[in-house]
Amino acid sequence: MKFGILVNEGPYTHQASDSAYHFTAAALRAGHEIVRVFFYHDGVNNGTRLSVPPQDDRNVSERWSALAEEHDVELILCVAAAQRRGLLDEDEAKRAGKNADNMAPGFQISGLGQLIDAGIQADRTVVFGD
Amino acid sequence: MSVLHIVNKSPYDRNSLDACLRLAQPDSAILLIEDGVYAAIPKASASERVQQALNNHQIYALQPDLQARGINPDNLIDGISLVDYDGFVKLTTDYDKSQSWL
Amino acid sequence: MATKKFLYVNRKAPHGSIYAQESLEVVLIAAAFEQDVSLAFVDDGVYQLLQNQDTGALGSKNFSPTYKALGDYDVSKIYVEQESLEMRGLGKDDLMPLVYEDEDDDWAEKDSIHVVSSSELADIIEQQDVILNF
Numbered sequence: 456m457k458f459g460i461l462v463n464e465g466p467y468t469h470q471a472s473d474s475a476y477h478f479t480a481a482a483l484r485a486g487h488e489i490v491r492v493f494f495y496h497d498g499v500n501n502g503t504r505l506s507v508p509p510q511d512d513r514n515v516s517e518r519w520s521a522l523a524e525e526h527d528v529e530l531i532l533c534v535a536a537a538q539r540r541g542l543l544d545e546d547e548a549k550r551a552g553k554n555a556d557n558m559a560p561g562f563q564i565s566g567l568g569q570l571i572d573a574g575i576q577a578d579r580t581v582v583f584g585d
Numbered sequence: 586m587s588v589l590h591i592v593n594k595s596p597y598d599r600n601s602l603d604a605c606l607r608l609a610q611p612d613s614a615i616l617l618i619e620d621g622v623y624a625a626i627p628k629a630s631a632s633e634r635v636q637q638a639l640n641n642h643q644i645y646a647l648q649p650d651l652q653a654r655g656i657n658p659d660n661l662i663d664g665i666s667l668v669d670y671d672g673f674v675k676l677t678t679d680y681d682k683s684q685s686w687l
Numbered sequence: 688m689a690t691k692k693f694l695y696v697n698r699k700a701p702h703g704s705i706y707a708q709e710s711l712e713v714v715l716i717a718a719a720f721e722q723d724v725s726l727a728f729v730d731d732g733v734y735q736l737l738q739n740q741d742t743g744a745l746g747s748k749n750f751s752p753t754y755k756a757l758g759d760y761d762v763s764k765i766y767v768e769q770e771s772l773e774m775r776g777l778g779k780d781d782l783m784p785l786v787y788e789d790e791d792d793d794w795a796e797k798d799s800i801h802v803v804s805s806s807e808l809a810d811i812i813e814q815q816d817v818i819l820n821f
Contacts, residue, residue: 456678458677461819463687463706463821470593470619470620470650471593471619474593474618474619477649477670478670478673478674480670481669481670481671481673481674482674484671485671485674485675487674487678495709495713495821496705496706496709496821535709535712536709566716567712567713567716567717568716568719568720570713570819571693571713571716571717571720571722572720574691574693574722574816574817574819575689575691575720575722575817577817579677579678579682579683580682580683580817580818580819581591581677581683581685582683582685582687582818582819582820583685584685584687584820584821585687587813588812588813588818600730601698604698604729604730607770607805608729608768608805608808608809608812609809610809610810610812610813613813682815682816682817682818683818684696684812684818684820685818685820686698686820687698687699687820687821
């Protein structure tokens with residue numbers, strides 16, 4: 456089956472992102488296809504490469520990046536939500552005249568249409584949030 | 586099959602479980618995850634509502650979330666089934682759609 | 688493109704958190720995809736539709752007038768749960784009037800807001816293909 460995943464919360468404060476990760480990993484193990492993981496609201500904070508969690512804790516954004524690399528999973532941050540919260544890729548940073556970008560590998564910035572498109576394409580859409 | 590309702594909040598903090606029970610049709614299922622698993626503990630003030638709901642709904646609790654919170658999976662309200670993440674995925678395929686009570 | 692039934696479930700009050708505002712942004716974008724869209728307002732979500740919201744003193748964006756534009760985006764199925772209104776001492780008159788023009792009825796202006804009982808809303812949830820919660 457094809458799955459679309461929506462993540463509405465950032466890492467560490469809420470469990471939502473962890474739940475979404477474990478669900479996505481389990482779905483891939485079971486042989487399902489992940490159409491897209493879409494990050495919205497504070498969920499866009501999952502896409503930073505600048506977080507430095509302590510060694511004895513999981514690294515949430517690196518874990519998503521690894522999943523994207525191993526399974527070719529599309530990780531999309533909503534552009535409007537990302538811009539509000541200071542999550543920028545190289546192009547966005549240039550366009551906004553900022554001197555830094557912070558997008559983790561495997562994440563991409565795109566529009567809200569990608570969420571609706573995931574809902575259309577996927578057989579199941581599962582939402583994780585607060 | 587119909588809807589898989591996902592509840593992720595403690596019934597003692599938020600009204601998500603009550604909203605779910607009010608708006609879930611008979612034969613839809615309920616999955617307790619994250620802080621939602623606190624609803625699975627017996628002899629609590631929400632237990633009676635959960636027990637009644639078991640007459641109309643299959644109710645599942647996510648084992649890793651119980652374990653993380655020190656809730657004994659052998660001592661849940663009678664009739665609640667345990668699932669792990671693989672079981673969670675399976676439930677979402679068994680039911681046509683999911684509704685997360687955020 | 689296949690048409691699916693999308694339901695957006697709103698259970699959070701506006702202004703105290705961003706969920707209501709960003710949820711509305713999704714609905715407006717979704718309109719371009721020509722899917723079958725319904726909105727449900729349940730629990731504190733009903734506060735999103737209250738009249739006379741004014742965020743002037745907060746300096747935050749007052750997005751509440753945007754709900755009135757939903758009709759222009761062909762979003763005309765807005766379900767508000769009766770029990771949620773009653774629990775909060777509210778009635779339909781406390782909500783913004785939301786209307787759309789019915790192209791199948793000589794563009795007659797019609798009410799978009801449908802106040803429904805819990806069991807009616809339970810049926811509506813059951814009929815959807817995709818349910819998005821914010």
